[in-house]
Amino acid sequence: MKLSKRMEKISGSGTIRMLEIAKELEQKGRRVIHLEVGEPDFDTPQHIKEAAIKAMNEGVVKYTSSKGITELREAIAWDVQRRTGAEINPNQVLVTPGGKHAILCAAFSLINPGDEVLIPVPVWPSYKDIVEMAEGVPKEVFFGEDYSINEEAIKEAITDKTKAIIINSPNNPTGGALTREEMKVIVDIVAENGLYVFSDEIYDALTYDGFRNTSILSFPEIRDQAVYFHGFSKTYSMTGWRLGYAVAHPKIVDAMSKIQQNSTTCATSFVQKAAVEALKGSQECVEEMRKEYDRRRKVIVKALNQIDGVSCLMPRGAFYVFPNISEYSKDSFQVAEKLLESKGVCLTPGRIFGSNGEGHLRISYAASLEDIKEAIKRLEEFLHSL
Numbered sequence: 293m294k295l296s297k298r299m300e301k302i303s304g305s306g307t308i309r310m311l312e313i314a315k316e317l318e319q320k321g322r323r324v325i326h327l328e329v330g331e332p333d334f335d336t337p338q339h340i341k342e343a344a345i346k347a348m349n350e351g352v353v354k355y356t357s358s359k360g361i362t363e364l365r366e367a368i369a370w371d372v373q374r375r376t377g378a379e380i381n382p383n384q385v386l387v388t389p390g391g392k393h394a395i396l397c398a399a400f401s402l403i404n405p406g407d408e409v410l411i412p413v414p415v416w417p418s419y420k421d422i423v424e425m426a427e428g429v430p431k432e433v434f435f436g437e438d439y440s441i442n443e444e445a446i447k448e449a450i451t452d453k454t455k456a457i458i459i460n461s462p463n464n465p466t467g468g469a470l471t472r473e474e475m476k477v478i479v480d481i482v483a484e485n486g487l488y489v490f491s492d493e494i495y496d497a498l499t500y501d502g503f504r505n506t507s508i509l510s511f512p513e514i515r516d517q518a519v520y521f522h523g524f525s526k527t528y529s530m531t532g533w534r535l536g537y538a539v540a541h542p543k544i545v546d547a548m549s550k551i552q553q554n555s556t557t558c559a560t561s562f563v564q565k566a567a568v569e570a571l572k573g574s575q576e577c578v579e580e581m582r583k584e585y586d587r588r589r590k591v592i593v594k595a596l597n598q599i600d601g602v603s604c605l606m607p608r609g610a611f612y613v614f615p616n617i618s619e620y621s622k623d624s625f626q627v628a629e630k631l632l633e634s635k636g637v638c639l640t641p642g643r644i645f646g647s648n649g650e651g652h653l654r655i656s657y658a659a660s661l662e663d664i665k666e667a668i669k670r671l672e673e674f675l676h677s678l
């Protein structure tokens with residue numbers, strides 16, 4: 293069967309192999325501790341569920357406007373303004389079935405075949421695949437050692453084909469987050485070179501030790517070049533609901549909505565109603581989840597750093613840690629597979645997040661403290677056996 297040329301470059305999920313092994317083990321009755329998941333382990337807060345049920349019962353079960361219902365676009369504009377300080381008009385908002393789809397719509401709207409897109413790595417691998425789908429050319433740029441922005445590396449990577457840069461702060465998989473000064477470095481590069489910047493801030497509600505995310509939207513000088521992505525999956529534990537959004541210049545939003553009109557049509561109607569409740573209702577649930585992640589973060593970082601030869605930076609945000617295990621092995625796929633087979637702990641090889649992710653593992657702490665402690669104990673035993 294001949295698939296399109298495009299598909300030759302799309303890698304698909306890098307964790308499928310891990311999940312296949314995990315499934316086999318589970319079918320044999322082994323218990324697997326899952327720390328590979330990129331989703332909160334909490335249930336969606338009850339008041340949000342109730343808003344969806346109410347909407348369904350009231351007949352909100354039809355197609356909506358492709359850009360999203362007005363009530364939600366207004367609520368998002370209000371919420372984004374509350375979090376970033378930037379004044380947002382609802383016509384700058386596009387509601388999508390998941391933040392990921394918003395990124396795809398933006399890539400299809402702004403990237404021409406052959407355009408280069410800079411991607412500071414390690415980072416969530418979907419950016420690379422989405423750029424490939426849009427027939428752009430993804431170019432890795434390495435973050436600094438402590439996941440800070442490497443200004444020189446970015447400047448050196450710019451050519452006359454460079455169209456955009458994609459940043460993700462707080463970052464998946466490292467938990468690193470950019471300071472205002474670092475964001476300003478990106479902003480200046482974007483302004484000087486006439487680039488677009490895609491800023492995925494989906495983890496911005498999950499920051500720790502008083503660190504506050506600086507949004508790309510808080511720099512008015514590049515307002516027309518910035519596309520901001522967010523969603524409900526991480527903040528409100530709503531991964532399965534599929535709801536996200538982009539904020540951009542209305543002209544970009546119009547283009548993106550055409551992609552949506554011809555693909556998904558719109559986000560699910562009653563989910564959009566529930567999302568209004570998520571934004572306008574009490575934010576206590578978000579704070580409760582954040583506090584619990586924070587507790588786990590401290591435990592996991594301490595336990596990892598107590599393993600001889602392993603080093604792990606303290607994440608500023610999100611719910612991942614990215615320990616360096618290169619003293620034991622430079623082959624993160626092999627470590628992850630063997631760890632799963634021998635100890636029943638499933639996590640993600642660092643290599644899938646970029647070439648400098650090799651020698652690392654991504655561990656999600658969206659899991660119970662009990663599982664986290666047991667998993668780190670088993671990881672230590674496994675590493676010492678190498």
Ligand SMILES: Cc1ncc(COP(=O)(O)O)c(C=O)c1O
Pocket residue numbers: 330389390391392393416460464492494522523524525531534535536
């Ligand atoms: C950095 C980042 N951006 C976007 C997403 C996509 O989220 P969703 O499509 O569920 O809104 C994820 C999910 O793992 C992510 O880690």
